Amino acid sequence: MNEIPVFFLHGLAYAGLLFLVSAGLTLVFGMMNVLNFAHAAMYMLGAYFSYSIMMHFTGQFWLSLMVCPAILFIIGALIERFLLRRVHKFGHVQELLLTFGLAYIITELVKWYWGNYPLAVNIGGFLGSTIQIIGITYPVYRIFIFLCAIFVGTVMALILYKTRLGIILRAAVNDSEMTNTLGVNVPLVFMGVFAFGAALSGFAGVIAGPLLSTFPGMAQEILLDAFVVIVVGGFGSLGGAVVASLLIGQLQSFGVLLFPKLSIALVYLLMAVVLIIKPSGLFGEEQ
Amino acid sequence: MLEVRDIHSYYGKSHILHGVSLDLKEGELVCLLGRNGVGKSTTLKSIMGVVKPQQGSIRFRDQELTGKDPYEIARLGVGYVPEDRRIFRSLTVHENLLMGIKSGEKESVGEGGWTVERVYQLFPRLEERKNNKGSHLSGGEQQMLTVVRTLMGNPRVILIDEPTEGLAPLIVKDVLDMLVTVRKSGVTILMVEQNFKAAIKVADRFYIMSKGQIVFAGNTAALLAAEEVRKNYLEV
Ligand SMILES: Nc1ncnc2c1ncn2[C@@H]1O[C@H](COP(=O)(O)OP(=O)(O)O)[C@@H](O)[C@H]1O
Ligand SMILES: [Mg+2]
Numbered sequence A: 001m002n003e004i005p006v007f008f009l010h011g012l013a014y015a016g017l018l019f020l021v022s023a024g025l026t027l028v029f030g031m032m033n034v035l036n037f038a039h040a041a042m043y044m045l046g047a048y049f050s051y052s053i054m055m056h057f058t059g060q061f062w063l064s065l066m067v068c069p070a071i072l073f074i075i076g077a078l079i080e081r082f083l084l085r086r087v088h089k090f091g092h093v094q095e096l097l098l099t100f101g102l103a104y105i106i107t108e109l110v111k112w113y114w115g116n117y118p119l120a121v122n123i124g125g126f127l128g129s130t131i132q133i134i135g136i137t138y139p140v141y142r143i144f145i146f147l148c149a150i151f152v153g154t155v156m157a158l159i160l161y162k163t164r165l166g167i168i169l170r171a172a173v174n175d176s177e178m179t180n181t182l183g184v185n186v187p188l189v190f191m192g193v194f195a196f197g198a199a200l201s202g203f204a205g206v207i208a209g210p211l212l213s214t215f216p217g218m219a220q221e222i223l224l225d226a227f228v229v230i231v232v233g234g235f236g237s238l239g240g241a242v243v244a245s246l247l248i249g250q251l252q253s254f255g256v257l258l259f260p261k262l263s264i265a266l267v268y269l270l271m272a273v274v275l276i277i278k279p280s281g282l283f284g285e286e287q
Numbered sequence B: 001m002l003e004v005r006d007i008h009s010y011y012g013k014s015h016i017l018h019g020v021s022l023d024l025k026e027g028e029l030v031c032l033l034g035r036n037g038v039g040k041s042t043t044l045k046s047i048m049g050v051v052k053p054q055q056g057s058i059r060f061r062d063q064e065l066t067g068k069d070p071y072e073i074a075r076l077g078v079g080y081v082p083e084d085r086r087i088f089r090s091l092t093v094h095e096n097l098l099m100g101i102k103s104g105e106k107e108s109v110g111e112g113g114w115t116v117e118r119v120y121q122l123f124p125r126l127e128e129r130k131n132n133k134g135s136h137l138s139g140g141e142q143q144m145l146t147v148v149r150t151l152m153g154n155p156r157v158i159l160i161d162e163p164t165e166g167l168a169p170l171i172v173k174d175v176l177d178m179l180v181t182v183r184k185s186g187v188t189i190l191m192v193e194q195n196f197k198a199a200i201k202v203a204d205r206f207y208i209m210s211k212g213q214i215v216f217a218g219n220t221a222a223l224l225a226a227e228e229v230r231k232n233y234l235e236v
Helices: A003-032 A039-056 A061-088 A092-116 A142-164 A164-174 A176-181 A188-213 A220-235 A238-258 A263-278 B040-048 B070-075 B093-100 B116-122 B126-128 B139-151 B169-184 B196-202 B220-225 B227-231
Strands: A132-134 A136-139 B001-012 B014-023 B029-033 B053-060 B078-083 B158-160 B187-190 B206-212 B213-219
Touching: A003 A039, A003 A136, A003 A142, A003 A164, A003 A188, A003 A220, A003 A238, A039 A092, A039 A188, A039 A220, A039 B187, A039 B227, A061 A092, A061 A188, A092 A220, A132 A142, A136 A142, A142 A164, A142 A188, A142 A238, A142 B196, A164 A176, A164 A188, A164 B001, A164 B093, A176 B070, A188 A220, A220 A238, A220 A263, A238 A263, A238 B206, A263 B014, B001 B040, B014 B040, B014 B187, B014 B213, B029 B040, B029 B169, B040 B070, B040 B078, B040 B158, B040 B187, B040 B196, B070 B078, B078 B139, B093 B116, B093 B126, B093 B139, B116 B126, B116 B139, B126 B139, B139 B158, B139 B169, B169 B187, B196 B220, B206 B220, B206 B227, B213 B220
Parallel strands: B029 B187, B029 B206, B078 B158, B158 B187
Antiparallel strands: A132 A136, B001 B014, B001 B053, B206 B213
């Protein structure tokens, strides 16, 4: 009879993970108009790097949580600077194809180096234990995921709404060309945002490892849900990503409980309904 | 202070500017006239680096601008006010103004520089609405805001594209008065206009464009005398 709170908490944990993946994706799209298909591949890289780090330095989860985003930040910066920026002048389709190709290459490299089977990452200590919460016994780790998302979301909101950098970022989401003509080094901002998005997806990958296990299909699996989050929330809207992640987290979780065969369809149903009622997404700007 | 020499610009494969040349001297208000689609906006975009000319040179205070990014050109002291207002919709009026301040400014701003306080003093209407979203302003207020936003960067020259387009006659006068004020403060202005009657009241010199080329250059008296030119190249 305590299924409902369990599935509710499962939904929150998945929402947290989805938000961590979608936040970077939606910012990059809002600013650069690039739907980054490689975003989830970088999330997967985060998970695999983390696996290797934790094999080498047994159980160093916290080390992983700091090092992997840093590595992904650098990879993201390099991808933007040396690939995306060069392709940019040829148009959106070419940019899309580039990120698509990158996703494919990263996936193949992962299979070649780590193998084509799931790797389990076990987390010990307090994070790996359970606690009593709202009358049930529940894994600490899933609660930890949700708290991480709240932490990251809060930091991002503070930067976006309380700093000069935040004003510049929001301006660039509105109109990057105008921002450039006002003296802002927009190419540098793009590189920073892309790298930050990559770091964030790497962070999400580290966190996903112990929850979902680490396998080459994990990128595909989350990519669809993350796309739905940014469509439903509204392209480029951080607030939208929060709300849509929570919605889809619960939908996925209770979908599995109530309509096991239809849970994926439910997510697309939600997307269709939102698109019909408000094509720009819940928090999107009307064009 | 600004010398544009024989520039050729393209959108993809379509050749838009066929060797445009023009000059601006310090403190002038020069107006670029011409029918719709002749390449006036493209000329401003080429100077600003938004469109990259494939040929020709643009010199601003002894620096070559071609090949530079818009933000670098802005930091050298060129301000740009595009057509269609382009205020940041989701930023407040105040934040829009802050966006005009250049973080990477090389020279410090001397006396008489534009500050948020000075803007609010001059345009109390903007101060009343400082916490409103930029998109909630009227057309005239939006136009004021785009101009002063660019002024916040204390440019030496402003390229301004059709500032009176779509505004009621009373507001047109406000905007023109404002440009005269700006010009008096020592800023050089290159203005694109379709509204010949409005332009003739404020500009010192004129260029007329047709099909991507300059077809006339002269002062107010010369333009008034050149009836044929006006008939052929301007809207009646
Ligand atoms: N972004 C663009 N892509 C392709 N063609 C464009 C673009 N902008 C303008 N043009 C074309 O370039 C020509 C000149 O445009 P423009 O400089 O905007 O003219 P004006 O400002 O004098 O009305 C027009 O024929 C227009 O259709
Ligand atoms: Mg135009």
